[in-house]
Amino acid sequence: MRLVSLFAASCLLVGLTGCVIGSSSDLPKDTTPVAGNGTLIIDWTIDGSTDPNRCNQSSSETLEILIVPADGRQERSFSQACDLFAASIDLAPGDYSASAVLVDAGGNARTTTLDIDPFRILGDDELSTPIDFPASSFF
DSSP, X not given: OHHHHHHHHHHHHHTOSSOOOOOXXXXXXXXXXXXXXXXXXXXXXXXXXXXXXXXXXXXXXXEEEEEEETTXXXXXXXXEEGGGOEEEXXXXXXXXXXXXXXXXXXXXXXXXXXXXXXXXXXXXXXXXXXXXXXXXGBO
């Protein structure tokens, strides 16, 4: 505190403008950056193609995606029309695993379930994950 007083006195004595006096207690208590949600982008193909006729030919109406947080939070499911061949999912920062399956209009699986490699969302980022449903995955 004595050093601050000496500095203040020297500023006044010399007549310096722009002298700023403060203490560490003036700093914000929490300077941890806050990250927003990130986005998982899943792009899919059917046997290597994004031709909408592949969805019709396989009777696949929708892609169903199950997201499982590694920390035990509740699983979340998402769906997207098959012929869009892309889905964007907002997720909080964290580690996840996921799976995807193509289903028909009645909600019946048309393919085997594809496991998506575990991934990490850092926050304020986008992670693109391509997947393919080969002909052998269809029932």
